[in-house]
Amino acid sequence: MNQETAELPCTTRHFSVQLSPTPRGARLARLLATEQLRSWGMPLDPARQIVAELSANAATHGRVPGRDFRLALYASPDTLRIEVTDTRPERLPAPQLPSPEAESGRGLILVEALAHRWGVTEDQFPRKTLWAELSLTPPEPVPPGSGTTGAFPQET
Template sequence: MAFAPQDPRTPDPNDPVVHEGRVDYVPTAISVTRARRHAARLIADWGHPALADDVALIVSELATNAMRHGSIPGRLFRVQLTLTKTRLRIAVSDPRGERLPRPRHPSPRDRHGRGLLIVRALADRWGVRERTTGKEIWAELDLTASLPADRCTNEP
């Protein structure tokens, strides 16, 4: 089974960051809930309420993986949202760099193992970036179909 794709992207000077937010969490189940709610609220505040449910689900899946598979006692995981004019990047980092994600193909009876499949279905791109300590799993949503409410018009 293949590992997640590596992150080939470098910052695009023609697509500057408009908003950015990050929060560090203790690797517990309640932190996953808090991360999901915070991400949904943040993206709505940034003018993209139509993306809030997808963002919440992606954050929930990636944060759950960080809690279950990437945690080390006494170390936090981070959720970071970065909005540019053309895309939203969701990144969750954890301290376990030796445990790279692998999408699974669970059977209907399996209770777990669908998180990365959900992320892959919702995101336009996703992958992993190795860090000096740990790893970052990221997903990106293109904003071309989701203009902020204050930019939508009824003009032809």
């Protein structure tokens, strides 16, 4: 008996756009990403917030006059990857808690909290790419009575 197995093609969707490193370009990145995710039938949050934060970083800290930043979205069946590439490779970001009075400086802390994974890739000079990944598969349910129902260990 000859059994054939059909493999489903693994499709990765891709969207990429170059934008001016300005507040207007960062806003346009969020709007374009929202519409692209909507057209793919994908959940909008928290991807919209991550795009907004990474694009604002590119417009604020990665700005070089005359050089654009690039937004790219890659969607596979189980992961959404968001990439923002700017032309300031010497300014590698690191999340830091700002003072309570500061009006900015919390973007990467939000990205760290919202994304399942994130990082920075040094690219061909003069570029760097900040990326974040979101899992599109729901987490496995925790069986009742497993003792992992909260953030704190249960007392015995």
